[in-house]
Amino acid sequence: MREGDTLVFVEVRQRQSARFGDASESVTTAKQRKLQAAAALFVAWHPALRNLPMRFDLFALDGNAHGSTTMPGAKWLRGIIS
Secondary structure, X not given: OEEOOEEXXXXXXXXXXXXXXXXXXXXXXHHHHHHHHHHHHHHHHOHHHOOOOEXXXXXXXXXXXXXXXXXXXXXXXXXXXX
């Protein structure tokens, strides 16, 4: 997506329970490298965008303690990769 002149890549993660951590904790270093590689490929396919600043965001959805996602907690974290 775009926010002004910034090209924003958004990773969406969901966890139904906190048993293994919340959704934001599931973005590992390996996943961050894959996001950066995907962004590089996208920009290679769209060379007109290559000079725009880029940002990586995370939209995380977490279920409640009982694993229900009927009322998930949602977080939008901006700039998850430095």
